Amino acid sequence: DADVTQTPRNRITKTGKRIMLECSQTKGHDRMYWYRQDPGLGLQLIYYSFDVKDINKGEISDGYSVSRQAQAKFSLSLESAIPNQTALYFCATSALTGEQFFGPGTRLTVL
Amino acid sequence: KNQVEQSPQSLIILEGKNCTLQCNYTVSPFSNLRWYKQDTGRGPVSLTIMTFSENTKSNGRYTATLDADTKQSSLHITASQLSDSASYICVVSVQDSNYQLIWGAGTKLIIKP
Numbered sequence: 084d085a086d087v088t089q090t091p092r093n094r095i096t097k098t099g100k101r102i103m104l105e106c107s108q109t110k111g112h113d114r115m116y117w118y119r120q121d122p123g124l125g126l127q128l129i130y131y132s133f134d135v136k137d138i139n140k141g142e143i144s145d146g147y148s149v150s151r152q153a154q155a156k157f158s159l160s161l162e163s164a165i166p167n168q169t170a171l172y173f174c175a176t177s178a179l180t181g182e183q184f185f186g187p188g189t190r191l192t193v194l
Numbered sequence: 195k196n197q198v199e200q201s202p203q204s205l206i207i208l209e210g211k212n213c214t215l216q217c218n219y220t221v222s223p224f225s226n227l228r229w230y231k232q233d234t235g236r237g238p239v240s241l242t243i244m245t246f247s248e249n250t251k252s253n254g255r256y257t258a259t260l261d262a263d264t265k266q267s268s269l270h271i272t273a274s275q276l277s278d279s280a281s282y283i284c285v286v287s288v289q290d291s292n293y294q295l296i297w298g299a300g301t302k303l304i305i306k307p
Contacts, residue, residue: 087237125198125283125297126238173237182228183295185237 086110087186089174095192102161104189106174112184114177115157117141117149119170120188126173132157164193196221198286198298206304211274215301217267217284225289229258229269232281232300241269241282271303279305 087108096102106115113134118126128141130149138149146168148160161168169192175183198219207213219227226245230238242251242258244267251258255272269282281300288294 123203123299125299127297128295171235175237182240182243183238185239188235188237190235 085187087174087176087184089172089186089189091189092187093190095194096164097194098165100164100193102164102191104159104172104174104191106157106159106186108155108157108174108176108184108186110176110178110184111154112176112178113154114179115151116175116177116183117147117157117159118173118175119143119168120173121170129159129172161191161193164191166193169193196286196288196294196296198284198296200282200284200298200301202301203299204302204304206306207274209274209276209305209307212270212272213274213303215269215271215282215303217269217298219265219267219284219286219296219298221265221286221288221296223289224262224265225287227258227260227267227287228285229256229267230283230285232283234280238283274305276305276307279303 090105116131117129127143132138132151135151150158172189174186177183201216228243229241232238244260257270260267281302283300284298286296
């Protein structure tokens with residue numbers, strides 16, 4: 084089984100809808116991250132969490148919120164989706180400042 | 195401003211040939227540099243990591259070099275295979291930062307038979 088899983092893998096939604104992307108990990112890492120990737124661009128950090136009680140904004144947090152329900156679960160919400168949030172979203176985990184392990188990604192399309 | 199720039203943006207080579215990808219960074223203070231491989235539609239996977247004192251690191255047919263003085267790194271792929279077709283991303287970590295990773299945009303490599 085995959086160490087980092089994301090659901091859903093693909094989602095098409097309409098402008099103004101609320102969307103939640105979920106991430107689960109079995110690596111036992113305290114640190115979890117959400118990134119988005121647009122075509123031709125690098126990964127951009129949305130939010131990160133160092134433990135259940137520690138949530139921090141990344142470089143592009145506007146329009147997004149997160150919830151760390153447990154050490155193994157970190158979800159990303161778009162309260163009111165807009166078309167320019169169409170992107171590939173990745174969840175990642177790491178131990179301290181080490182290597183990040185990524186999930187398979189969620190392809191989100193906002194019409 | 196902390197930045198990572200990669201070149202070329204894309205590269206097409208024939209199977210069996212070698213290639214070298216470049217990464218220039220202006221990150222300070224520097225902690226380490228990783229190269230990731232990202233297959234289309236999938237999450238990145240780490241290939242190598244180098245700290246300030248290391249100037250070369252190999253992982254099979256992949257060899258990364260680091261010149262901390264000129265702030266340049268390269269990833270050399272030997273005897274390319276079709277499975278090497280992917281994006282290769284250079285990521286630099288800021289020292290004393292708990293989280294900050296500066297991601298390059300990647301080089302898209304296509305191996306043709």
